[in-house]
Amino acid sequence: MENKHQTNVTRFFGSGQNALIVILGIFILYPFLASNYFIDIAFFFGIYALLGLSLNIVLGEVGLFDLGHAGFYAIGAYTTAILNTKFGIPVLLLLPASALAAALFAFAVCSPIIHLRGDYLCIVTIGMGEIVRLALINNPFDLTGGPNGVFGIDFPAVGPFFIIDSSIEFYFFIWLVVGITIAGLLRLQKSRIGRAWNYIREDETAAGAAGINVRYYKLLAFVLGAALAGVAGNIYASKLMCVSPESFTFWESCLMFCIVLIGGMGSIPGVIIGAAFISLFPEIFRPFTMYRMLVFGTVMILMMMFRPGGAWPRKRGGPPFTALLAKTGENDA
Amino acid sequence: MEVFIEQLINGLTIGSFYALIALGYSMVYGILKLINFAHGDFFALGSYIGYTVLVFASAFLTTHFGAWGMVGVALMIAALCLALVGIAVERAAYRPIYPAGRLPAVVSALGASIFLQNTIMVIWGPRYQAYPAELIPNIHLHLGGIHITLLQVVILVLSFVLMGILYYIIQKTLFGAAVRATALDRDTASLMGINFNKVIFFIFTLGPALGAITGVMVGMYYRQISFTMGWNYGLKAFTATILGGIGNLPGAMLGGLILGILEMFGAVYISEAWKNVFVFLILILVLIFRPTGLFGEKTAEKV
Numbered sequence: 001m002e003n004k005h006q007t008n009v010t011r012f013f014g015s016g017q018n019a020l021i022v023i024l025g026i027f028i029l030y031p032f033l034a035s036n037y038f039i040d041i042a043f044f045f046g047i048y049a050l051l052g053l054s055l056n057i058v059l060g061e062v063g064l065f066d067l068g069h070a071g072f073y074a075i076g077a078y079t080t081a082i083l084n085t086k087f088g089i090p091v092l093l094l095l096p097a098s099a100l101a102a103a104l105f106a107f108a109v110c111s112p113i114i115h116l117r118g119d120y121l122c123i124v125t126i127g128m129g130e131i132v133r134l135a136l137i138n139n140p141f142d143l144t145g146g147p148n149g150v151f152g153i154d155f156p157a158v159g160p161f162f163i164i165d166s167s168i169e170f171y172f173f174i175w176l177v178v179g180i181t182i183a184g185l186l187r188l189q190k191s192r193i194g195r196a197w198n199y200i201r202e203d204e205t206a207a208g209a210a211g212i213n214v215r216y217y218k219l220l221a222f223v224l225g226a227a228l229a230g231v232a233g234n235i236y237a238s239k240l241m242c243v244s245p246e247s248f249t250f251w252e253s254c255l256m257f258c259i260v261l262i263g264g265m266g267s268i269p270g271v272i273i274g275a276a277f278i279s280l281f282p283e284i285f286r287p288f289t290m291y292r293m294l295v296f297g298t299v300m301i302l303m304m305m306f307r308p309g310g311a312w313p314r315k316r317g318g319p320p321f322t323a324l325l326a327k328t329g330e331n332d333a
Numbered sequence: 334m335e336v337f338i339e340q341l342i343n344g345l346t347i348g349s350f351y352a353l354i355a356l357g358y359s360m361v362y363g364i365l366k367l368i369n370f371a372h373g374d375f376f377a378l379g380s381y382i383g384y385t386v387l388v389f390a391s392a393f394l395t396t397h398f399g400a401w402g403m404v405g406v407a408l409m410i411a412a413l414c415l416a417l418v419g420i421a422v423e424r425a426a427y428r429p430i431y432p433a434g435r436l437p438a439v440v441s442a443l444g445a446s447i448f449l450q451n452t453i454m455v456i457w458g459p460r461y462q463a464y465p466a467e468l469i470p471n472i473h474l475h476l477g478g479i480h481i482t483l484l485q486v487v488i489l490v491l492s493f494v495l496m497g498i499l500y501y502i503i504q505k506t507l508f509g510a511a512v513r514a515t516a517l518d519r520d521t522a523s524l525m526g527i528n529f530n531k532v533i534f535f536i537f538t539l540g541p542a543l544g545a546i547t548g549v550m551v552g553m554y555y556r557q558i559s560f561t562m563g564w565n566y567g568l569k570a571f572t573a574t575i576l577g578g579i580g581n582l583p584g585a586m587l588g589g590l591i592l593g594i595l596e597m598f599g600a601v602y603i604s605e606a607w608k609n610v611f612v613f614l615i616l617i618l619v620l621i622f623r624p625t626g627l628f629g630e631k632t633a634e635k636v
Contacts, residue, residue, distance in 0.1 A: 115624065120575060120579075122368070124617050124620055127613035127616050130613055131610050131614065134609050137606075250568065261436055265436070291455065293451040297451065298444065298448055304433070304437040304441040305429045
């Protein structure tokens with residue numbers, strides 16, 4: 001089924017497939033034309049895209065307010081850092097391990113709180129994220145290295161001869177992971193699980209009445225979202241070769257929240273646009289030095305004024321997305 | 334026992350800061366169902382304005398009003414400025430976004446928060462600023478072995494008077510009844526002739542003004558302010574709001590005081606480094622067993 005929102009794109013490129021080929025071409029050619037600095041910016045764009053996609057499962061698909069997502073990201077990054085530096089396990093093998101650790105953590109933490117609604121869930125996730133960060137700073141069992149973090153993480157090695165260590169290789173690595181994730185999530189959106197999620201987002205009570213196991217699907221969203229954030233943490237840790245608690249603050253969770261809402265809730269192309277905004281904007285406006293974050297804040301307000309549903313809202317057969325948002329606002333009141 | 338009571342008083346002092354900031358969160362949430370992330374930055378901006386008054390007008394103010402008068406003037410100027418800023422932010426960042434619903438408003442609030450925080454940084458610079466020392470004479474009071482400072486007494490009295498006034502306005506006056514009615518049901522309240530814009534004006538002047546006064550008091554108490562402190566205090570105050578039951582004003586006051594006491598006892602009896610972990614754990618435990626906060630009413634689920 002062709003989505004309605006692609007009509008503008010298809011008109012420009014002739015067909016959706018052509019558009020995809022052009023975008024892919026740009027992505028592949030970009031690192032050979034740009035300097036290392038700009039390749040690294042594109043790498044962090046990829047990290048934010050992955051984080052945005054992971055939060056999008058929880059916030060966009062199911063509509064659960066999660067402002068502590070940096071906690072899951074931190075668990076992934078620290079799992080990689082600790083297991084790699086203490087036991088010398090290869091980083092690439094730790095990719096699934098990080099995902100699993102973050103997912104298990106999400107399962108353990110979210111099981112008792114999953115029944116909370118709206119803003120109460122929001123503050124509990126904030127609290128969870130803060131507890132993770134403070135625990136990392138306080139260096140329990142001498143594992144996390146306190147405020148300095150963990151140093152000397154290896155680069156990911158594919159087999160004995162190929163090591164991902166240059167900017168270009170990391171660029172392709174992260175965007176390969178993002179690409180695979182997008183492919184998976186697009187299929188998930190159309191699946192039974194995706195439909196159940198969206199039903200819960202639109203009306204939890206009706207979804208429960210229709211026989212959807214609300215608790216199970218909400219937890220599933222948290223677990224999957226956390227696993228993806230854990231993957232992002234693994235790649236982040238191996239790229240920087242060190243992790244420290246200040247990379248996983250409440251501010252980071254807020255940025256992820258903004259990525260999803262600026263792009264458009266539940267919309268995968270939207271999340272990519274949101275991630276581009278969050279990661280590229282401060283770089284583009286670097287010449288403004290002190291004033292760039294002022295501009296950043298103002299632009300966030302303006303975006304919500306003119307595109308309250310996000311830059312690329314997800315459209316379906318039903319009423320426009322903004323109307324749905326306004327409606328949920330009324331329902332919660 | 335003396336240590337216990339001293340820590341209780343220290344906890345109450347911090348708790349009254351949280352309570353005053355939490356009131357601003359709770360009022361806005363009650364009326365608009367919006368988490369006003371910019372509120373912590375109102376508090377920080379108020380603190381900086383008070384700092385500027387105390388540093389740059391100190392000679393003029395002390396000769397005309399005396400030392401106590403100077404503090405009073407600083408508090409009032411900070412409150413007045415922040416009332417104006419509050420209204421400006423509401424007009425510029427929130428009002429155009431109400432029709433779009435709650436979530437865009439949250440992003441807009443975060444945008445406003447970033448904007449205010451960086452405004453402070455651009456004007457006053459990224460470094461810590463030190464409040465002038467001994468604005469209020471540094472007198473230590475000894476009451477039956479318990480040791481507190483005069484500053485703490487002033488802070489506690491001022492906070493409780495402010496909370497009392499706000500409680501009186503909201504619970505006893507006709508205008509307070511209008512605010513509560515709007516919080517319950519905005520549409521019906523407008524049909525009864527309540528001017529929604531007046532209510533908005535009220536909460537967006539009083540909330541930031543209370544925040545500003547708290548900011549000046551925090552500056553006098555800790556004597557060090559930074560442009561990022563709005564985040565930390567905002568987060569704690571928001572936690573207090575939820576702990577007490579969001580939208581419930583007495584709940585927000587009590588939530589703030591309880592949070593301050595918990596934090597102090599956590600720091601003394603458990604460990605300084607883990608005190609915030611302790612606070613958040615208590616919050617999560619409370620919400621698991623009372624999903625709408627300690628004093629929140631159970632709301633029936635609308636179908």
